[in-house]
Amino acid sequence: MKRRDFLAASGAIAISASSGIGCSPSLPDNRHIVATADSRAKYLAGLLQELCVDIGPRPYASPEYLRASEIVLREMKLFSPDAAFDPFTVDRWSSPEDQLLTINSNPVTAYVYQNSPGTPPDGLRGTVRAANDSKSEYDLIDNDTGKKTALFFIESSPHARPRYYSPGTAKRINNVPAAGIGSDDAERMAKAERDGAAVEWNARIKWDNDIATRNVVGTIPGESDEELVFLAHLDSQYTAPGANDNGATLILMLMWAHAFSGRRPKKTLVFIAPDVEEAGFVGAARYVEKRKAAGTFGKIKYVFNFDSFTWGPDLVLFSEQKVLLQTFESIKTDLNIGGKVIRNDRDGFWLDAEPFRDDNIQALSISSEGSYVFDKCWHQAEDKPEHINAEWVENNYRIFTRFMEKVMDL
Numbered sequence: 001m002k003r004r005d006f007l008a009a010s011g012a013i014a015i016s017a018s019s020g021i022g023c024s025p026s027l028p029d030n031r032h033i034v035a036t037a038d039s040r041a042k043y044l045a046g047l048l049q050e051l052c053v054d055i056g057p058r059p060y061a062s063p064e065y066l067r068a069s070e071i072v073l074r075e076m077k078l079f080s081p082d083a084a085f086d087p088f089t090v091d092r093w094s095s096p097e098d099q100l101l102t103i104n105s106n107p108v109t110a111y112v113y114q115n116s117p118g119t120p121p122d123g124l125r126g127t128v129r130a131a132n133d134s135k136s137e138y139d140l141i142d143n144d145t146g147k148k149t150a151l152f153f154i155e156s157s158p159h160a161r162p163r164y165y166s167p168g169t170a171k172r173i174n175n176v177p178a179a180g181i182g183s184d185d186a187e188r189m190a191k192a193e194r195d196g197a198a199v200e201w202n203a204r205i206k207w208d209n210d211i212a213t214r215n216v217v218g219t220i221p222g223e224s225d226e227e228l229v230f231l232a233h234l235d236s237q238y239t240a241p242g243a244n245d246n247g248a249t250l251i252l253m254l255m256w257a258h259a260f261s262g263r264r265p266k267k268t269l270v271f272i273a274p275d276v277e278e279a280g281f282v283g284a285a286r287y288v289e290k291r292k293a294a295g296t297f298g299k300i301k302y303v304f305n306f307d308s309f310t311w312g313p314d315l316v317l318f319s320e321q322k323v324l325l326q327t328f329e330s331i332k333t334d335l336n337i338g339g340k341v342i343r344n345d346r347d348g349f350w351l352d353a354e355p356f357r358d359d360n361i362q363a364l365s366i367s368s369e370g371s372y373v374f375d376k377c378w379h380q381a382e383d384k385p386e387h388i389n390a391e392w393v394e395n396n397y398r399i400f401t402r403f404m405e406k407v408m409d410l
């Protein structure tokens, strides 16, 4: 932990205070916001407009992200009087200039991965060579030195999209810059290799150190101080307005919170909208560090991470907790709404839940699949409210409010 972060952590009284069950002011009751299917649809549409249209892409620690976090705080205050920002600093990556990839001077859309190194100021030139048998990756080879200087990954989607340049990716590809290219351009890349075509790529990036950002945290104190933690990230990729990833799911989480507002539930409910999910779960990790430093991490009994519930009607569950899985599946059967339930082999400490990994915590992470939406929208400019299926959101509202009640009885 850097000194500045330590000072931020020790000053973050709001987090430790709001996680206890001390003498809270009376709890505001805003159940009316989610009282009917109509009011829920209106709430969803209104917040999608504010977050994904009025603001749009909200990459971590950006001015757009900070504006979006104000909106989430405003909404959290409706159920949690001590809702607060959870501040921290992070080194911020951005791609401030136009990126350009050309084959024999003809442009091809490519997006440099988030947190990837960029190209030198005058770009990179060379020829491409398939990096593996499946032809899903191409190395850019400098013709003078014979060295690999960049990597282009052919996505499964027709259009280009960036991914996160993780430390694992960096290691695997020797820290060269990487970009995603759409599958519609796969044949052009194959032809460029066959022809030995001239390839040139310009994608300059910028790092700003120690930029202030924040998670948003709202708590509904329960009869018991045992905590259920809910996570739905607020940041988006720099290329995407993030309606599916993760706007609609974050709004769903706020709706569940409104449904439990106005009275003490059996257990304490902590709702977190973390920053920097899209670049290594940094916001969630900083939150966990602070809770550990404050000596309150042990109150957390369950962690639920919700990411992109609207890729399709089918929910994908990550968990090794039999009781949680059975509880969930029995609710699905009782209500008989929504699509299939698909179990993933991995445990529940997935994505933003990862930093919470602990033997005393039960974790469940959930995403979705089963429609055109993922390939059309993921990390792309098309991730707009018009590709949100409000019926799936409504189904998940009903399923998860029931689920939360059951989990509080466990």
Ligand SMILES: [Zn+2]
Pocket: 233, 245, 246, 277, 307, 308
């Ligand atoms: Zn996401």
